[in-house]
Amino acid sequence: LLAQTQNKSTRILDRNGRMLFEIYVDRQYNPVALTSVPKYMVDATLAVEDSSFYGHIGIRPFSMLRAAKATLVDDTLQGGSTITQQLVKNVLLSPERTFGRKLKEIVLALMVERTYTKDKILELYLNNIAYGGTAWGVQSAAQKYFGKDISQIDLAEAGLLAGLPSAPSVYSPFMDKEVAKQRQKIVLDRMTELGFITKEQSDEAFARELVFVLQTEYIRAPHFVNHVQNELIDLYGKRMVYFGGLTIKTTLDLDIQEKVQTIVTDEVEKSGPALNISNGATAVLDAKSGGILAYVGSKDYFSQKDGNFDVLTASRQPGSSIKPVTYALALASGRTPATVIEDSPVSYSAYGQTYSPVNYDGKFHGKVTLRQALANSYNVPAVKLLRSLGVEKMVELGTKMGLTTWQFDNTFGLSVTLGGKEVRPLDLVNVYATLARGGEYAPVAGILSVTDANGFEIYEADGKRAQVVDGGVAYLISHILSDNNARAAAFGYNSELVVPGYTVAVKTGTTDAKRDNWTLGYTPSYVVGVWVGNNDNTPMNPSLASGLSGAAPIWNKIMRSVLDGKQNEPFVIPSTVFVKVDKECQNASEVFLNGTAPKNLCAIKKDDKSERR
Known part of the structure; x- marks a missing residue:
């Protein structure tokens, strides 16, 4: 004994073999007598x-x-x-x-x-x-x-x-x-x-x-190193991790990590005081594998004021960034991007209380298509959809897509589609990765290989994958979220959601009282999720505008950095989806799952401005 x-x-390396952290046993192990x-x-x-x-x-x-x-x-x-x-x-x-x-x-x-x-x-x-x-x-x-x-x-x-x-x-x-x-x-x-x-x-x-x-x-990448250490301890135990002489090659790309950390730190320090934002976090995933390429748990790990706190594994409300789960369920249940939803006042009663959802802009927009409702992040249509679909079904789908902390009970209500239930930010990024993979779930991965002190490979990755969203449905969601024209009514044509020259699906989210602000987006190869706010949950400045300030500028800079020098990668249309062009309706077009298109598109086309109120 x-x-x-x-x-x-034990050594922890990035994907290219560069040192992130070495656990110096001799320096950190200092036995003392019980009398001391x-x-x-x-x-x-x-x-x-x-x-x-x-x-x-x-x-x-x-x-x-x-x-x-x-x-x-x-x-x-x-x-x-x-x-x-x-x-x-x-x-x-x-x-x-x-x-x-x-x-x-x-x-x-x-x-x-x-x-x-x-x-x-x-x-x-x-x-x-x-x-x-x-x-x-x-x-x-x-x-x-x-x-x-x-x-x-x-x-x-x-x-x-x-x-x-x-x-x-x-x-x-x-x-x-x-x-x-x-x-x-x-x-x-x-x-x-x-x-x-x-x-x-x-x-x-x-x-x-x-x-x-x-x-x-x-x-280097301290929050990520801690994340990997915790995973290793679950697998092999503390003594093996700290004293076993392991060599861990991780999924992290140190070049991407350092650029992303700099962007988060600089942007929060630059715009934070005016917007009452003290912290930011982001994760960049390889969409195809689920591997973590960059992991920033806070703007400054070494800050004495809660710097070590890892927002990516904390519980935060997602706001409207959770809506793609609702809309994926709706599209899988027979709705189409052209389905018309009435954006009008509505109230629901439950447990002796009345719930009356309102939109972010305080207005109602009349008859809108499902595409317009999701792209512009209108709240009322999302709540109406969830009412008809069922809260439990949405929670079940969200769990399958990667939300590890969700378990349905009577605390889940219609407001869940507006972000009323907390999630782990890293899990939420993986939900978007599921969409980027065409509806296929894969666990978030931080480890590529583990070699023991004798040079033997001892790690077996969790290869668990599952098709949890129909590939055609995932494509429709990606098509809507990458449609800059569709979201122009709420965000304009030149918002921070646009990455010139690239097809990128993106969604924002802001919670009540502006305690959390999000932007999450993806291409078929990369997923970037950004959160800004305050660790103590104090509200941000009311002037914060989703898609224009807060998380969106950070997300835009990170996505540009990740895509720099790479070819545009449009989402591939699966065989179960077709594009309908209606020549009798000024060549109006829309994408549909096979067998779901209406006879003509004129019946659902409308002048959005004239009907807004």
Whole structure:
């Protein structure tokens, strides 16, 4: 057991083999004697991880029985591990979650208890548990988060550190300070409950503002590196990732990443003060593979003000950028781009409340085609469509297209089509990637290969793909979203949604009170999604104009940069779609799925300006 404390560093590379980050094990692993660890840190760890540590034999049979029962009843593997079991699991065993591995863990835990004293086991545990990033053990954790030797840690700091090991990426103060404080409160409350500290000590420690060390370690594409590390830990376990001497080749293109990061930072700093925008995030995907080419979780990872917070994996409301899901469902249900929808006042009642949707411009536009409704992002037609289609069906389709956090329940209402339900920004970008692939879902990928210390390839990519949207329907959505004439009524002909010389499908979104602003667009090869707003959810300036300011200029610059030097790539018309040209109606044209076109287009053609009110 003592020989298993440290091995080789792990390297994370971009797709071309350039270094993004190296986990320097020797520098980050600093074991200390238990006598050097403050009593507060020991008590906090025992309180939250294993309060009966000094009284059991290495396992807790009743806790294990409860976990086994949950496994049998719910078909989910659960824990029940002691500190001794966690030590064995992290140092001696592979990460798979099976009953065979659990049995080995139990046997080894009993052997460890017979071999070492309780104090020695606790010392080994404190030196061999992951506290987030490259911090392995309490000494490295104290230095990483507070710039202190572990012996100098006080109660408030101990409460935070002790809460990290169960989920370092979730509870890290560099990811979300509020979540970290909530976790600290749980630890302090548990210490109070067990009599380690008084209620007054707990309250005083919780009230104290913690000062963290600015993270300046050498790292490129830091949010992406963290994203990949978390994925690797899920696959191989913390010890393998941090000490296994792995070489990870990722999907990231460092050239694209650095250009995109510069654009986001410069644009937010330039226009942010006037629009009350303090942050921005973007993801660029290879549409065909789902691979991440650029990943910017915030405008400045190293900023002391929430820079480490990764917006791409946070929960944000998508606004109208979610509408393509509704319209894909509508087109799959028999509607066409020429279907006429009445954009007029309407009210719905549910749970004793009345819901009356309004448009972004505060006007109603009379009879509009489905093409006009989606292209101009009119709210009322989208709500009317969803009412006839069914909210649950939209949620089901959104989930299939990539929204991993959606699960239908009674909190989903008609406003979901206007962005009333939160999504992960990275998931939303993948929804658009699904459309770019002609309706085929593929998981977002950050890893190309993983090679172990002996040079063997050990990674098997998730090749799960599924046709979740009909190819013809996906083409119709792309055709509408790339139609600059159709959206001119709302956005004009020269908006930031136009990339001269290129066919690009694009959609904007802005939430109520302007707390989130989005622009997402794609070609058959590239997907770019941009979000701007404030981490604390404060509103942006009311003068922000979707498609003109906020996310759109950033999106435009990024898309131009990505497409620079490349040929225009129009969307390929599938065999299930045809173009109808009506010579008797001034050569009016529209695209339809086979068998859905009306006899003539004059019946649905109208002067949009004359009917607007």
